[in-house]
Amino acid sequence: MARMEGKTVLVTGAAGGLGLAIARAFAGEGAHAVLVDRDAQRLAQSVEELRAAGASCSSLVADLSDEDSIRALAEEVCAAHASLDVLVNNAGLAYGEIASGFFGLGLAKWQHYLAVNTLAPLLLAEHLRAPLARAGGLIINQSSMASNVPGTAYGVTKAALNAVTFGLASQLAGEGVRCVAIAPGMMETEASTGALGEEAMARLTAMQLAPARPGSPSDIAQACLYLASREGSFLNNLVLPVDAGNRLRGYRG
Numbered sequence: 001m002a003r004m005e006g007k008t009v010l011v012t013g014a015a016g017g018l019g020l021a022i023a024r025a026f027a028g029e030g031a032h033a034v035l036v037d038r039d040a041q042r043l044a045q046s047v048e049e050l051r052a053a054g055a056s057c058s059s060l061v062a063d064l065s066d067e068d069s070i071r072a073l074a075e076e077v078c079a080a081h082a083s084l085d086v087l088v089n090n091a092g093l094a095y096g097e098i099a100s101g102f103f104g105l106g107l108a109k110w111q112h113y114l115a116v117n118t119l120a121p122l123l124l125a126e127h128l129r130a131p132l133a134r135a136g137g138l139i140i141n142q143s144s145m146a147s148n149v150p151g152t153a154y155g156v157t158k159a160a161l162n163a164v165t166f167g168l169a170s171q172l173a174g175e176g177v178r179c180v181a182i183a184p185g186m187m188e189t190e191a192s193t194g195a196l197g198e199e200a201m202a203r204l205t206a207m208q209l210a211p212a213r214p215g216s217p218s219d220i221a222q223a224c225l226y227l228a229s230r231e232g233s234f235l236n237n238l239v240l241p242v243d244a245g246n247r248l249r250g251y252r253g
Contacts, residue, residue, distance in 0.1 A: 002030030010034040013091030015042040021217030027055035035059045064120035074127030083135035086228045089121035090142045098154045117157035122164050133175035141165045143181040169237035178236040185243025188214035
C-alpha cells in the first residue's frame with residue numbers, strides 16, 4: 001500500500017514550484033491532494049496535469065493575504081473533507097523588496113509580507129483545527145534558512161513563522177496535532193533562478209557542503225513526505241533544515 005493511501009493533504013501555493021512538487025509527491029503516494037493558490041488559471045493547469053498522471057486531487061482558489069478568503073477556504077475544506085491529515089503551509093513571498101533591508105518598506109508592505117508569510121499559516125491552522133484534530137494530523141510550515149539571516153524583511157517573516165510553529169505544536173498537542181517547519185537552503189527553482197540570476201546561484205551553490213548542488217523541489221517534497229509518514233511520526237515541534245549542511249558555513253541570502 002502507498003504511504004499516504006486514504007489521506008487528505010492540503011498544500012498552499014501549489015500552482016507551481018515547491019508547492020506543486022509537494023502536492024505531486026503526496027498524490028503519488030496515494031493521498032488526495034487539495035491544491036490552493038491565488039492564480040486560478042495556473043492552478044487549473046497544474047490540477048489537470050496531476051489528474052492526467054492518475055492523481056486524486058482538487059483545487060481551491062484563495063488569497064491568503066485576506067482573512068475572509070482564508071475563512072472561506074477553510075469552510076470549503078471542512079464541507080468537503082471530514083478530516084485533514086496534512087496541512088502544508090507552503091505559500092509565501094520571497095523575492096523583490098521583501099528580500100531587501102528593513103528601511104523604506106512602510107507599514108503597508110510589512111503588514112502584507114507578515115500576513116502572507118506568517119499569519120496565513122496561523123489562521124489556517126486555527127480555522128482547520130477541527131479536521132486536523134479528527135485525523136491526528138500534521139501541520140508543515142515552509143520556513144527558510146533565511147530566518148537566520150539578519151536584516152531582511154523575508155528573514156523576519158520566517159523567523160516569526162518558526163515561533164508560530166513552536167506555539168502551534170504546544171497549543172495543539174492536546175488534540176493530537178503535530179506542527180513542524182521545514183527550512184530549505186538554496187533551492188533551484190524557476191522563481192529563484194529568475195530572481196537571483198545564474199551568477200548568484202552559482203556563488204551560493206559553491207557554499208554548499210555535500211552534496212555540492214542547490215536543492216530541488218523534490219528534496220523538499222520528500223522531506224515533507226517523511227515527516228507525514230509513520231516513520232516520521234515521532235517528530236514534532238522542530239524546524240528541519242534541508243540545506244545540505246549550509247548552515248555550518250553561515251547561510252547568506
